[in-house]
Amino acid sequence: MTFNFTVSPSFPNERISDWYIFNTWLQRALSVPIHLELYNSFGDQRAAIAEGKVDIIYANPFDASLLVREKGFRALARPEGQPDEMVIVAAAGSTVQAIPELRAGARLACSDDPCVNTVGRILLEPANLDAGNVVEHRRETYIQVAREILRGEADIGFLPVEAFEALSTIVRRDLRVLVTSQLHVIHHVFLIGPALQPRADEITGLLVSMHESDKGRGILEALGARSWQAVQQEDVEFMIDIISTLTQ
Known part of the structure; x- marks a missing residue:
């Protein structure tokens, strides 16, 4: 077998x-x-x-x-x-410095990873953002998520910490981490x-x-x-x- x-x-x-x-x-x-x-x-x-x-x-x-x-x-x-943690990132040149500064209509790039997306949505709560007031761009890979942000096609993106750290130094330099989850468990x-x-x-x-x-x-x-x-x-x-x- x-x-x-x-x-x-x-x-x-x-x-x-x-x-x-x-x-x-x-x-x-x-x-x-x-x-x-x-x-x-x-x-x-x-x-x-x-x-x-x-x-x-x-x-x-x-x-x-x-x-x-x-x-x-x-x-x-x-x-x-x-443990598994995730980050919400924006472009390094974005005017957004923290999650509460995000507004309704923000463009979100993410994969279809249910765990990362669930935690990410919880981390967006200080901005009063949810599935009803963000524009979600689903992408197949985390490279595509990062690319959307770098091209200005998305305002923020959800990435596992492991995927973020696997990006090249140049790509990470052009991204800003707004928040990192701290679930630990x-x-x-x-x-x-x-x-x-x-x-x-x-x-x-x-x-x-x-x-x-x-x-x-x-x-x-x-x-x-x-x-x-x-x-x-x-x-x-x-x-x-x-x-x-x-x-x-």
């Missing part, structure tokens, strides 16, 4: 090859065939999840909530280090579906010890992580409760 693995589309495009390398490592470590399928959008990925085409996933916090509560997935590990997580759960302890062990070999450490560094950290069910449930509160 071949298992299907996918990754949240929020990662930078330059890491596509690194995820294929990780997939090869995982296949060999488990001695099972694993097919990596990367989707261009969150909508396409959710459709695959709904159709039962995903057995393993590195998921954003929003989708982790769906997978654990509704699809019977089990969260095993998350990257050690900083939400993370991308590595999950497995029901078919692999008899091997949950084995997979967790492989992940959390990955950094102990030179090869494993090199793969992790290419993916922007130092190591995997095992997650406890109560921590996952707490994160899911936070996501549920944010989306109400």
Whole structure:
């Protein structure tokens, strides 16, 4: 049986090859065939999840909530280090210096990342902005979001901190961070579906010890992580409760 693995589309495009390398490592470590399928959008990925085409996933916090509560997935590990945060950015030359200075009709560039967009809308509340009084420009990639701002086609944009930091120095120089989220408790997580759960302890062990070999450490560094950290069910449930509160 071949298992299907996918990754949240929020990662930078330059890491596509690194995820294929990780997939090869995982296949060999488990001695099972694993097919990596990367989707261009969150909508396409959710459709695959709904159709039962995903057995393993590195998921954003929003989708982790769906997978654990509704699809019977089990969260095993998350990257050690900083939690997922996002920024709202404007052009460096913009007259807007802070969120409360934004006005109704502001043009917003964003992807279809539900977690980033949910947190971003909360951060816009001091300006009394919501879906009804902003002009939203949906884009497929975070590079396109940044480009819209630099071209003056959008006033602000939503970006994960990781995506913002992955932009070139020149691009970051021409952007201004208006606000950074400080939730501290939400993370991308590595999950497995029901078919692999008899091997949950084995997979967790492989992940959390990955950094102990030179090869494993090199793969992790290419993916922007130092190591995997095992997650406890109560921590996952707490994160899911936070996501549920944010989306109400």
